[in-house]
Amino acid sequence: MIYLEQLFAAVDDYFIEKLVENDPVFDQILANNQKHQLPPHDVSPSQGKFLYLLAKIKGAKRILEIGTLGGYSTLWFAKALDNDGQVISLEYDKKHAEVAQENLDFAGVSNRTTIIVGTASDSLKKMVHTQTAPFDLIFIDADKENNSVYLQYALQLSTPGTIIIGDNVVRDGAILDSSSSDGRVLGVRSFVDDLATSKTLTSTAIETVGVKGYDGFTISIVE
Template structure:
């Protein structure tokens, strides 16, 4: 590749290349990101390529009932909702009432309101509702406060159907995941989450490191036996 130079923003350039080739321009998703920005919601959504990955994984799974732990402004919620069949349902949990309201507006704009329910509150307080109502899931996306990842995994297992897919985001943390002396409670939460995955016989998993417009991170993909 004569003349090609690696630059600081090569990850972003490659992301833009893949988006141009594989993800058609989508005014609805663009609107969601712009609305989130206007309401000062942290720009920590999944990237377009990651959003489409979630969509494809849920679609390949044939998921009819999806749980998302961590809504933010609803960008990933829209991707997941679009994977659902007509009779499918997405429940998404958000701790911040203002974020949840923005998400509801974005989801309504995307014409997904009939299939998406945004539930406000601490996830560890709202997750028991599904157990009480005997609601189980084919696909679960964990993308909330990393400190509670171990508890989220336990709930995900309790609420999963056999063969369910669980995707957990932000597990690499710029490589800090391997720092055994870290004082970052987010990293510690992910490390404990990984320890649980290692010990838990009901689930099989792998981890993928990623680079791109969101920097250096990664995710875990799991299947419940």
């Protein structure tokens, strides 16, 4: 198993070197996150590039990100947008939000990124109440216990054709454990059940291996 993990990481490194442009701004963001002792939960460079390409393929103008951390994935989304595009990112932790804002200012994308600090469910509820314009792409990457709550709000902030991505859904295979007492696993299982029974979503899941270990994501489209 150790050999396979090393192999997966080496292959991931190969594709990153070949296919992901070497942008020192991303390296600086990760270094700044580490300096401020943020947890290393950012997407990998390959995954960030994948999110960028999805936004490009969609032709997204408005992106909602639930869970900012240090703004690494936020920057990937921002790079996919024209100057009139907008990424709205929700972050519970004030310190994380401050570091992320510092990073996005450094990257020069603060004109098309907005970080909203507070409990994501409260922020989403307010957005629904104020009839915020729908989003073209929604990335759910926050506390997994509330994934189902976030999905319900995401659907209210969507329009036919909106892409909804749920990150970290495999969790080293723990998703299979129906008897788990881990709230994160239970939250993801509930989220997947919601996707499976939704009458307005068409969904699939992709497993991933590499420098971030064994995990995966769901991808859905609003019909």
